[in-house]
Amino acid sequence: MKLKAVTGCLFRVVMKIAVIGAGIVGITSAYALAQDGHEVSVFERNAAIAEEASFANAGLLAPSLLHPLSHTRWPGAGWLRYLQAEAALALRKNVSFNELRWLLGWQKNLSSDAFVARFKQTQQLAQYGVDCLHQLSLDAGIAPEQAQGQLALFSSAAGHAAVQAKLDLLKEIGVSLLTLDRSQAQRIEPALDSDYPVHAAVHFPHDEIANCRQFAHLLKDRALECGVKFHFAATLVALHAGAPVQLEFADQPERQSFDRVVLCTGTGGSQLVGLGSAKLPLTELQQYAVSVPIREALNAPRSAIFDYDRATTIGRLGARVRVSGGTELGRSTQKVQHQSTKQLFNTLQTSFPGAASYQNGAQIWKARIGFTPDGLPLVGPSASNGVWLNLGHGHNGWSMCCGTARLLTDMLAARSLALDPASLQPARFQI
Numbered sequence: 434m435k436l437k438a439v440t441g442c443l444f445r446v447v448m449k450i451a452v453i454g455a456g457i458v459g460i461t462s463a464y465a466l467a468q469d470g471h472e473v474s475v476f477e478r479n480a481a482i483a484e485e486a487s488f489a490n491a492g493l494l495a496p497s498l499l500h501p502l503s504h505t506r507w508p509g510a511g512w513l514r515y516l517q518a519e520a521a522l523a524l525r526k527n528v529s530f531n532e533l534r535w536l537l538g539w540q541k542n543l544s545s546d547a548f549v550a551r552f553k554q555t556q557q558l559a560q561y562g563v564d565c566l567h568q569l570s571l572d573a574g575i576a577p578e579q580a581q582g583q584l585a586l587f588s589s590a591a592g593h594a595a596v597q598a599k600l601d602l603l604k605e606i607g608v609s610l611l612t613l614d615r616s617q618a619q620r621i622e623p624a625l626d627s628d629y630p631v632h633a634a635v636h637f638p639h640d641e642i643a644n645c646r647q648f649a650h651l652l653k654d655r656a657l658e659c660g661v662k663f664h665f666a667a668t669l670v671a672l673h674a675g676a677p678v679q680l681e682f683a684d685q686p687e688r689q690s691f692d693r694v695v696l697c698t699g700t701g702g703s704q705l706v707g708l709g710s711a712k713l714p715l716t717e718l719q720q721y722a723v724s725v726p727i728r729e730a731l732n733a734p735r736s737a738i739f740d741y742d743r744a745t746t747i748g749r750l751g752a753r754v755r756v757s758g759g760t761e762l763g764r765s766t767q768k769v770q771h772q773s774t775k776q777l778f779n780t781l782q783t784s785f786p787g788a789a790s791y792q793n794g795a796q797i798w799k800a801r802i803g804f805t806p807d808g809l810p811l812v813g814p815s816a817s818n819g820v821w822l823n824l825g826h827g828h829n830g831w832s833m834c835c836g837t838a839r840l841l842t843d844m845l846a847a848r849s850l851a852l853d854p855a856s857l858q859p860a861r862f863q864i
């Protein structure tokens with residue numbers, strides 16, 4: 434730890450900080466910390482950045498929290514639909530007792546007041562994240578592929594009625610939304626097939642879709658310019674808390690010392706057990722994304738569409754259209770369930786026929802996402818001296834990452850924070 438003169442007799446504490454994990458959360462954290470004057474090194478086990486959950490996510494920057502997994506269960510809502518293969522979450526045969534316990538906790542009926550308080554915290558953090566992302570993009574001069582607005586489609590009156598309480602709450606919080614009939618929805622997405630079942634639609638004009646991986650690469654270049662050092666094929670295998678914190682990496686005989694280490698390891702889980710901090714309260718879910726080159730732009734979506742009944746997002750990212758959904762709970766496996774990807778292709782073909790060129794290299798991606806029991810990430814100091822966390826962002830990681838990077842940096846500098854950190858502190862789970 435060093436003191437660096439800033440102006441006159443003002444000094445700033447400069448720390449040597451290791452960021453573990455170069456997904457979108459690690460990259461945004463490293464950049465924010467370097468901008469704050471720290472000496473930052475990023476360690477990533479893969480050969481490049483954003484190779485896991487941040488590689489091909491749906492791209493939604495959506496404080497509207499439409500996806501059923503973007504928050505815990507709405508009070509009174511039935512949870513059996515979550516077990517249906519076509520709904521938000523499919524249970525695989527190898528699901529473990531701990532995973533089922535997480536699901537029961539996630540589905541637990543909170544009192545209305547407790548639920549609303551948590552929903553507002555989640556929404557506020559997503560909104561703060563998107564605001565920070567806009568500011569950062571301006572300051573750093575980076576512009577990933579992006580499109581404006583999200584259109585939610587409901588095939589039945591029952592589906593639409595089921596989200597009415599959420600829509601009312603979002604409106605009360607200040608989220609802009611417009612309820613539309615079929616023909617109005619068609620004007621927003623002219624290429625939507627006229628046979629696609631739409632009973633009602635809701636448009637969120639301030640939501641966005643943007644390319645997370647591309648943003649990560651652009652920001653990495655800026656981070657390099659600020660002096661951040663990147664180390665690839667560097668797997669953290671042991672961590673010794675203290676002052677300094679000592680890190681051991683696979684195939685490296687020497688330990689490395691840092692003033693602070695920030696774990697941005699996404700799913701955390703098994704590889705973190707025994708790394709000095711208590712076991713992290715994270716459960717892994719897996720989700721699919723298929724990306725297909727656009728064949729005819731006029732037949733493709735203009736921006737993001739969320740099919741509520743299929744819990745599936747269809748969105749335009751530059752010259753490609755991406756469909757994501759098919760979330761699975763069950764021990765991690767890279768095995769692709771063809772039923773899930775078939776359903777994603779089918780959704781694209783029936784909603785925007787003629788949009789995509791399937792022969793020209795469709796990409797199928799399956800990634801793990803880390804969820805905490807309450808759906809909010811772990812941001813702040815852990816119980817282990819010098820070890821900080823920024824992980825477990827669940828289904829909102831892209832929306833929240835710039836916000837949690839900012840909060841983490843402000844916490845480390847003991848500055849006042851834009852949001853109350855109590856609901857994010859790892860200490861809420863005693864870790």
Ligand SMILES: Cc1cc2nc3c(=O)[nH]c(=O)nc-3n(C[C@H](O)[C@H](O)[C@H](O)COP(=O)(O)OP(=O)(O)OC[C@H]3O[C@@H](n4cnc5c(N)ncnc54)[C@H](O)[C@@H]3O)c2cc1C
Nearest residue numbers: 454456457458478486487490491493669699829830831832
């Ligand atoms: C299909 C899909 C769709 C999604 N859609 C959206 C969306 O529309 N909007 C939204 O906001 N969010 C969405 N998400 C969630 C979002 O993508 C994630 O929350 C986010 O990418 C998490 O970023 P991360 O950096 O924490 O994790 P990751 O991107 O997984 O990065 C963690 C990194 O840590 C590295 N690592 C782990 N352990 C070690 C170790 N021991 N040593 C060294 N390195 C290590 C890993 O290799 C990895 O690179 C989606 C996710 C998926 C999978």
